[in-house]
Amino acid sequence: MADRIRFISHEGKKILLIDFSNCSAGEVEEVCRRVPEVVTTLPRNSVLILSDFTGATVDKESHSGHERERRL
Numbered sequence: 001m002a003d004r005i006r007f008i009s010h011e012g013k014k015i016l017l018i019d020f021s022n023c024s025a026g027e028v029e030e031v032c033r034r035v036p037e038v039v040t041t042l043p044r045n046s047v048l049i050l051s052d053f054t055g056a057t058v059d060k061e062s063h064s065g066h067e068r069e070r071r072l
Contacts, residue, residue: 001031001034018052025057
């Protein structure tokens with residue numbers, strides 16, 4: 001699961017990629033729970049986040065987790 005949250009570079013900018021591709025709803029929820037462990041260690045308003053939901057399954061519970069992540 002750790003490889004689903006990683007930093008990438010694009011045009012000299014550091015971007016936190018959250019890769020939900022082909023995840024089940026349970027996996028989406030698990031990844032969402034891990035995001036704050038990374039984001040909260042960085043200065044406020046310093047992180048660009050890109051989320052890839054290609055082929056992912058999302059239910060109400062996993063969607064709620066992603067909404068919490070967006071507010072960090």
